[in-house]
Amino acid sequence: MVWAVANSNLALVKYWGKADEGAKHPAAASLSVTLDSLSTVAEVEFSTRLTTDRIEGLPGGAAARVAAFLDRFRARFGLDRHAHVVLTSNFPVAAGLASSASTFAALAKAATAAADLEVDERELADVARLGSGSACRSIYGGFVEWRPEGSGSVVEPIASKEHWDLRILVAVTSERPKAVGSSEGMKRTAATSPYYRAWLESGSEDFAEARAAIRERALERIGTVAERNCLRMHAAAMAAAPPLVYWEPATVAVMRAVWALRERGTAAYFSIDAGPQVKVLCSPSAVAVVRAALGAVPGVLRILESRPGDGARQVDRPPAWALGPAAASSRAEVSAG
Numbered sequence: 001m002v003w004a005v006a007n008s009n010l011a012l013v014k015y016w017g018k019a020d021e022g023a024k025h026p027a028a029a030s031l032s033v034t035l036d037s038l039s040t041v042a043e044v045e046f047s048t049r050l051t052t053d054r055i056e057g058l059p060g061g062a063a064a065r066v067a068a069f070l071d072r073f074r075a076r077f078g079l080d081r082h083a084h085v086v087l088t089s090n091f092p093v094a095a096g097l098a099s100s101a102s103t104f105a106a107l108a109k110a111a112t113a114a115a116d117l118e119v120d121e122r123e124l125a126d127v128a129r130l131g132s133g134s135a136c137r138s139i140y141g142g143f144v145e146w147r148p149e150g151s152g153s154v155v156e157p158i159a160s161k162e163h164w165d166l167r168i169l170v171a172v173t174s175e176r177p178k179a180v181g182s183s184e185g186m187k188r189t190a191a192t193s194p195y196y197r198a199w200l201e202s203g204s205e206d207f208a209e210a211r212a213a214i215r216e217r218a219l220e221r222i223g224t225v226a227e228r229n230c231l232r233m234h235a236a237a238m239a240a241a242p243p244l245v246y247w248e249p250a251t252v253a254v255m256r257a258v259w260a261l262r263e264r265g266t267a268a269y270f271s272i273d274a275g276p277q278v279k280v281l282c283s284p285s286a287v288a289v290v291r292a293a294l295g296a297v298p299g300v301l302r303i304l305e306s307r308p309g310d311g312a313r314q315v316d317r318p319p320a321w322a323l324g325p326a327a328a329s330s331r332a333e334v335s336a337g
């Protein structure tokens with residue numbers, strides 16, 4: 001039995017569109033921060049005794065994605081044994097909290113170790129990508145970029161978690177599973193949105209700007225580019241046919257609360273992935289005031305707090321949050337969407 005833990009990540013500059021659907025290479029460069037407190041633990045064992053894969057901890061649709069990952073994993077490394085996989089997350093993920101990133105990064109780490117494969121982090125990121133694109137960034141801690149290169153792509157950490165003590169508050173506005181997953185959503189945007197080309201083009205400027213902002217630890221700079229990049233991604237998605245609207249009324253209310261904070265002099269900036277939750281960037285000294293403002297917005301169910309965290313790692317035993325009845329009930333809520 002082997003265990004590995006990986007964290008979710010927040011894309012400050014997002015990928016929304018693939019250049020290669022099969023190998024999941026991105027159409028444009030993205031840049032993320034790995035979050036310390038939204039984690040998944042994967043337990044994996046390969047056994048000749050199993051005649052089929054046994055996947056625990058995920059509802060049907062998400063378990064099917066893990067089964068597909070295991071088939072690709074075996075094909076890549078020439079393995080034939082089936083696996084027993086147990087996945088547990090410490091956050092009740094349903095929509096837009098990037099559970100697929102932590103799930104497939106943890107799974108890649110645990111599965112390669114369970115199969116006794118010697119792989120470096122670069123290859124591990126390739127393996128994680130077999131499950132979901134954004135998972136390749138969660139192999140690394142701190143600030144991570146993922147760029148198209150040649151006919152493929154490369155993932156590279158650009159700054160450690162110690163580089164910048166940024167805080168990320170997640171305002172959860174809905175725990176319902178999203179109607180359209182990100183893979184399907186980006187495919188639809190690429191195929192039908194008249195703004196898809198413009199989205200890709202504007203992304204390269206955002207990427208360069210975000211890189212510089214991280215290097216300088218400039219909150220206003222990273223916040224401005226992250227907010228604009230997120231709104232442009234959603235604008236392109238909303239213009240797809242049929243339209244993709246991932247927001248709830250409370251999502252928009254939180255955006256307005258963040259703008260109101262800025263008007264009152266508190267530096268806070270939002271980003272939103274393919275779901276209704278709002279992630280808010282701020283400095284450690286602003287956490288209390290930002291938390292209070294987000295908590296006062298009707299429709300905000302809870303607030304999670306994070307800071308830059310570690311990459312995927314093997315552990316000797318599962319963390320405490322993955323044990324006991326509480327973990328069993330949170331598993332039922334987890335989705336790898």
Ligand code: PMV
Binds near residue numbers: 010011013182
């Ligand atoms: O790779 P996926 O299917 O988890 O898609 C991730 C898409 C976004 O979260 C919206 C953007 C990103 O770069 O993480």
